[in-house]
Amino acid sequence: MLLEEGAEVAICGRTDEAVQQAVEVLAQQTGGKAFGARCDVTDPEEVRKFFAYTDDTLSRLDILVNNAGIGVFRAVAEMESDEWRKTLDTNLSSVFYCCREAMARFRRQGGGFVVNISSLAGRNAFAGGSAYNASKFGLEGFTEALMLDHRMENVRVSTVMPGSVATGFGRGRQADWMIQPEDVAEVVRMLLAMPERTMVSRVEMRPSKPGK
Numbered sequence: 001m002l003l004e005e006g007a008e009v010a011i012c013g014r015t016d017e018a019v020q021q022a023v024e025v026l027a028q029q030t031g032g033k034a035f036g037a038r039c040d041v042t043d044p045e046e047v048r049k050f051f052a053y054t055d056d057t058l059s060r061l062d063i064l065v066n067n068a069g070i071g072v073f074r075a076v077a078e079m080e081s082d083e084w085r086k087t088l089d090t091n092l093s094s095v096f097y098c099c100r101e102a103m104a105r106f107r108r109q110g111g112g113f114v115v116n117i118s119s120l121a122g123r124n125a126f127a128g129g130s131a132y133n134a135s136k137f138g139l140e141g142f143t144e145a146l147m148l149d150h151r152m153e154n155v156r157v158s159t160v161m162p163g164s165v166a167t168g169f170g171r172g173r174q175a176d177w178m179i180q181p182e183d184v185a186e187v188v189r190m191l192l193a194m195p196e197r198t199m200v201s202r203v204e205m206r207p208s209k210p211g212k
């Protein structure tokens with residue numbers, strides 16, 4: 001959607017193949033300027049290099065969308081330390097690494113916009129959700145503090161909290177009653193289109209009629 005709006009967009013993911021494939025599809029579907037590079041956002045050094053790559057490819061950096069996320073759903077007694085760490089690293093620490101890079105650039109150019117893709121799990125705990133809930137509750141706190149740190153520098157910050165979305169996430173369930181990925185993208189587009197004087201801090205979205 002951002003490409004359709006005329007933005008230049010750089011994406012990342014954990015493998016070259018997936019990123020290149022996505023860049024090709026995006027460019028073909030929209031005719032827009034899509035770029036991409038491999039970057040594991042749990043590694044601050046890889047994040048630093050990815051932002052250096054965006055310095056070389058994009059005209060400027062106006063918008064950061066933090067979307068990468070994983071879900072490991074297990075009772076605390078069964079949760080492995082690695083699963084806990086990976087969930088927190090992917091869903092929370094990565095957002096700090098990316099925002100730190102973005103803030104340096106936003107400062108230089110006088111502002112910018114951050115959209116964090118959180119979850120209703122950032123507000124509602126559920127059984128089996130300890131790591132996921134902790135990461136998304138943490139993301140909510142981080143996002144609010146980020147906004148307070150940088151709002152006077154013309155940085156706007158929003159968080160989107162979806163319920164079930166039909167993607168490959170977790171068990172990869174797909175059903176007609178679920179939110180579709182493009183519905184989440186539409187919310188991001190709406191947030192970015194707000195007049196500069198106004199910042200929408202948080203959007204909750206859920207399936208109108210949840211199935212089973």
Ligand SMILES: NC(=O)c1ccc[n+]([C@@H]2O[C@H](COP(=O)([O-])OP(=O)(O)OC[C@H]3O[C@@H](n4cnc5c(N)ncnc54)[C@H](OP(=O)(O)O)[C@@H]3O)[C@@H](O)[C@H]2O)c1
Nearest residue numbers: 013014018040041067068069119162163164165167168169
């Ligand atoms: N689906 C839902 O029901 C739902 C509900 C609420 C919130 N959310 C949130 O929505 C966001 C997107 O999830 P999704 O549903 O689209 O899941 P998804 O289909 O599994 O996609 C996850 C994305 O994150 C990327 N990613 C994961 N770990 C990464 C890492 N270490 N470095 C770089 N990229 C990484 C993946 O790319 P590669 O695999 O190519 O690395 C993939 O593009 C997540 O933050 C999730 O928590 C999802």
